[in-house]
Amino acid sequence: MANILLTGAGFSANWGAPVAAGFFSALLADAEIQKNQRVHFLLWENRKNFEDALAQLQKNSIQGLQGYSDYLVIQGAMGRIFERMNTMFRRQDFELPNPDQTLDQKRTVGMLLSKFDAIFTLNQDLLLEIHYFDKRRFTPSGPIGVLPGMAATGAADQTPWSGSDWVPSTDFSIPNNHQPYFKLHGSTNWRDASGSEIMILGGGKDSAIHASPVLRRYQEIFGEYLKRPGTRLTVIGYSFSDAHIDALLKEAVENAGLKMYVIDPQGATLAFNKRPYGPNQIGPRFTEFEEWFQKGLYSTSTIPLRLLLRDESLDREWLDQFLGGK
Numbered sequence: 001m002a003n004i005l006l007t008g009a010g011f012s013a014n015w016g017a018p019v020a021a022g023f024f025s026a027l028l029a030d031a032e033i034q035k036n037q038r039v040h041f042l043l044w045e046n047r048k049n050f051e052d053a054l055a056q057l058q059k060n061s062i063q064g065l066q067g068y069s070d071y072l073v074i075q076g077a078m079g080r081i082f083e084r085m086n087t088m089f090r091r092q093d094f095e096l097p098n099p100d101q102t103l104d105q106k107r108t109v110g111m112l113l114s115k116f117d118a119i120f121t122l123n124q125d126l127l128l129e130i131h132y133f134d135k136r137r138f139t140p141s142g143p144i145g146v147l148p149g150m151a152a153t154g155a156a157d158q159t160p161w162s163g164s165d166w167v168p169s170t171d172f173s174i175p176n177n178h179q180p181y182f183k184l185h186g187s188t189n190w191r192d193a194s195g196s197e198i199m200i201l202g203g204g205k206d207s208a209i210h211a212s213p214v215l216r217r218y219q220e221i222f223g224e225y226l227k228r229p230g231t232r233l234t235v236i237g238y239s240f241s242d243a244h245i246d247a248l249l250k251e252a253v254e255n256a257g258l259k260m261y262v263i264d265p266q267g268a269t270l271a272f273n274k275r276p277y278g279p280n281q282i283g284p285r286f287t288e289f290e291e292w293f294q295k296g297l298y299s300t301s302t303i304p305l306r307l308l309l310r311d312e313s314l315d316r317e318w319l320d321q322f323l324g325g326k
Contacts, residue, residue: 010237054202143179226252253296
C-alpha cells in the first residue's frame with residue numbers, strides 16, 4: 001500500500017493564502033492593474049473565474065503588442081501576490097498549538113506530511129519549502145525531500161529549498177529514504193534555461209504542461225502513482241476543477257481501485273455542488289463526476305486541516321484509519 005498526498009489552494013489557505021475569490025480581490029487591489037483599465041475590466045468581466053481572464057490575456061498576448069503588454073501587467077501582479085504570500089508564510093508558525101500553548105508532536109502538520117510516500121501539489125507558493133522541506137535537512141527523523149527533475153542553484157545555507165532558484169535537470173531518480181515532491185503546475189522559484197518562470201496559470205494548462213518537459217513528466221508520474229495497486233490518496237484543498245488532473249483520478253478510480261480521503265469545506269457535497277444544472281433544470285440522477293467521485297471516496301472531513309490534527313474528532317479517527325490501510 002502507498003499513501004500519497006495531493007494539495008490545492010485550499011491547503012495553503014490554512015495559513016492565510018487566498019483561494020480563487022481571494023486571488024481575484026488581490027489582483028483588483030494591485031496598483032498596476034488599477035492603472036490599466038483594459039486589464040481591470042477584463043478581470044471584472046471574469047470575476048466568477050479569474051483564470052478565464054488570464055486565459056484571454058494569454059491568447060491576446062499572441063495576437064499583438066498591446067495584448068502582450070496587458071499580459072505582462074497581470075503576470076507581474078501575480079508575481080507580487082505570490083511574493084507577499086511567501087513573505088506572510090515566513091512570519092507564521094507552521095503548527096497550531098493547543099489553547100494551553102502546548103504542541104503534541106504526534107499531531108503536527110510536519111508529522112502528517114512525513115507519512116506520505118510522495119507529495120503532489122498544484123500550488124506554486126513556497127509554503128512547504130519554507131516550513132517543511134527546508135527543515136527536513138536538519139531533522140533526524142522522517143524522510144528527506146527531493147525534487148525530481150529539478151536542481152537548486154544558489155541555495156542559502158539555512159533555506160536550501162525556499163532560498164534557491166530551481167532549474168530543470170535530467171535526473172528524475174528518487175534516492176532511498178527520500179520523499180519526492182512534485183509541483184505539478186511549477187513554482188514561483190522555478191526558472192527555465194532562458195530565465196523565464198516555470199509556472200502554469202490561467203487556461204490552456206494541458207498545452208502549457210506538454211511544452212515543459214519537467215511538468216509533462218510530473219503529470220505522467222502522478223498517473224503512475226495513482227494506478228499502483230493499493231494506492232490511497234489524501235486530497236487537501238483541491239476543488240476537482242482541473243480537467244487534466246480529474247482525468248487521471250477518474251482512470252485510477254475506475255481501473256485501479258484508487259481510494260481517496262478528501263479534506264474540503266464542502267465535504268462529500270463537493271461533487272453535488274459541481275452539478276452544471278440550475279434549480280429548475282432536470283439532469284441525470286448522477287453526473288459522471290459524481291459517479292467516479294463516490295466510487296473512489298473513502299470518507300471526507302470539513303474540518304480545517306490544523307484543527308483536524310489538533311482536536312479530538314471522529315474525522316481524525318477516519319483519517320488515521322485511512323492512512324493505516326483499514
